[in-house]
Amino acid sequence: MKLFDGGRAPNPRRVRVFLAEKGIEVPLVPVDMGAMGHRDEVVTRRNPLQRLPVLELDDGTVLTESVAICRYFEELHPEPALFGAGALGKAQVEMWQRRLELGLFNFVAQAFRHIHPAMKDWEIPQIPEWGEANKPKAIAFLRFFDGELASREFAAGDRYSIADITGMIAVDFMKPARIAMPDDCANVRRWYAAVSSRPSAAA
């Protein structure tokens, strides 16, 4: 198999961090997203939505969507369980994975795509007013998340999970999106420092 990878972009990194946590090595095919490589024929033929990452299995089967690719590897290599354990544990990871994706990552991404000058050929039309409207939504979520993290170590409970990966990547994405971490989010800062210092974060 091979993984068409997109370098520094958030979603490709999400899968690389996941694989590093699992201790799985997959051959990478680098794609230069800065040069719009994700819209060339090599990627488009495999994913008409022109998004990365794309996993191609040895028989040619293609999987897209970072979380779907992660789930494939979770099923093949169940330990350490990064999607949770038990019915309730799995549901709680799913809940927090979604909360962090829809309630933080998505808002940060919208702010970046609709405001940053480098995105003008990516997001058409860019609507700066919409980009700005996402910033307070992201901040409000961080304050909610901060309250949750007062009583536990990781996003979905006492064990590291894919929800932490999504959350870490969302916080890293705040920098180019020009959203500052609020001073009063001490628990989020503690959590972010912990997940960012894991060896997988360098992936």
Add this chain to the structure above:
Amino acid sequence: MKLFDGGRAPNPRRVRVFLAEKGIEVPLVPVDMGAMGHRDEVVTRRNPLQRLPVLELDDGTVLTESVAICRYFEELHPEPALFGAGALGKAQVEMWQRRLELGLFNFVAQAFRHIHPAMKDWEIPQIPEWGEANKPKAIAFLRFFDGELASREFAAGDRYSIADITGMIAVDFMKPARIAMPDDCANVRRWYAAVSSRPSAAA
């Protein structure tokens, strides 16, 4: 357990359709979202994000996020498998569940929330230009989906799954969002007619 339900809103219905497909009955607590019942104390105490549905277990544990609630029931009652079977099958359902959620449902929801007059107290600020920008994105996705459905019966393969539920609900949501199904999407129309005629669609 009890499920705090939001009537006609898309996400609460997503869980009801899922439960109907599984043949599971859960006591419902109706919440009148038209009267902003999802922002009252009963819901906010359980889900500070003020979203429905909310599942409360007998010990008081709360689960939110429609897909997380569905996954909880999938783990408790694995048959029929609505999240797919086997590593590849589960990954393909996840891929299509996400494609239909992020590539269709989300665009339709943004168009509805940023354009419909009834949403002016829900989505602040309403940005009609952003609402309009989502319509061609939804249409483009439907044409891509139409090509995919030329060679198979359901969204993620030959078996009905949660991806079909998300897709059906997204298409139903197109009506209040004032997005018309393109005439050339014959495969999507065939698929929609089939999933909408299942008894679960009435849930």
